[in-house]
Amino acid sequence: MQRRSSIPLLIGALAICLAQSAVAEDTSQPFTDHDLARLLDNHTRGVIYLWSPHMSYSVRGAAEAQRVVDGLGLVSVLLLDPHAEPALVASVRRSHRLPDSATRRMRASALWDIGATQHYPTVVVFASGRLDAQMLPGYTPPGDLRAYIRQRLQDF
Numbered sequence: 422m423q424r425r426s427s428i429p430l431l432i433g434a435l436a437i438c439l440a441q442s443a444v445a446e447d448t449s450q451p452f453t454d455h456d457l458a459r460l461l462d463n464h465t466r467g468v469i470y471l472w473s474p475h476m477s478y479s480v481r482g483a484a485e486a487q488r489v490v491d492g493l494g495l496v497s498v499l500l501l502d503p504h505a506e507p508a509l510v511a512s513v514r515r516s517h518r519l520p521d522s523a524t525r526r527m528r529a530s531a532l533w534d535i536g537a538t539q540h541y542p543t544v545v546v547f548a549s550g551r552l553d554a555q556m557l558p559g560y561t562p563p564g565d566l567r568a569y570i571r572q573r574l575q576d577f
Contacts, residue, residue, distance in 0.1 A: 449521065451528035452500050460498065466548040467496030468570060471527055473541035474505050474513035478560035482542050483519055485563050493570060499523035500532075502541055546570055548577040 460467070470486045472479040483499055490497035499519070501510065503526045510524055527538065531552065537543050540558040544566065547553060553573050561569065 449524045449526070451503070451526045452498075454529045454531055457529040457531055460496070461547060461550045461552075464496040464547075466574060467498065467546075469498045469500060469532070469537075469545040469547065469552075471500045471502070471532070471537055471541060471543045471545070472523070473502035474509045475502065476541045479542040480513055480517055480519075482560045482566075483523060484517065486542070486544065486566060489563050489566050490570070493567065495570070500525055500527040503527050503538065544569070546573040548574055551577075553577070 468486070468490045470483060470490075472483045474480060487497045487499060499522065501524050505526070513519070514521075514524055527533075532538065532545065535545075535552060535554050535556065537545055537556055542558070542560060544557040544561070545552055553576075555573065557566075557569055
């Protein structure tokens with residue numbers, strides 16, 4: 422008898438958790454292979470920065486990377502860890518003043534295929550319609566990041 426009466430409580434708790442998660446879920450469209458193809462077709466050179474709110478250096482580096490890339494006159498795209506907790510994403514985005522566009526979840530299989538989601542942050546340079554398979558995982562200070570991007574673009 423005791424087990425039957427606890428089932429409704431468990432179902433109720435599960436419903437509350439699901440409802441709270443749904444409220445925190447972001448509404449931005451994921452970044453897909455179609456978006457990646459359009460990015461590569463429309464921009465000759467740029468940088469994709471994959472970040473996760475679960476990794477503090479990843480968060481710290483997001484705004485820095487965007488400033489470095491913008492300073493080089495390149496297109497910068499911030500993409501979110503596809504498995505990031507929605508409530509944490511919202512909190513980190515607000516507290517670090519990241520743009521709304523930084524909450525687009527990475528769903529492009531081409532980026533998965535080259536291992537871009539193995540670590541956060543990861544920097545992927547692109548030029549001439551293709552991705553650089555030599556990615557830069559881990560936080561990199563702005564000066565070193567600038568030098569890395571310049572070097573990778575020379576190699577294209």
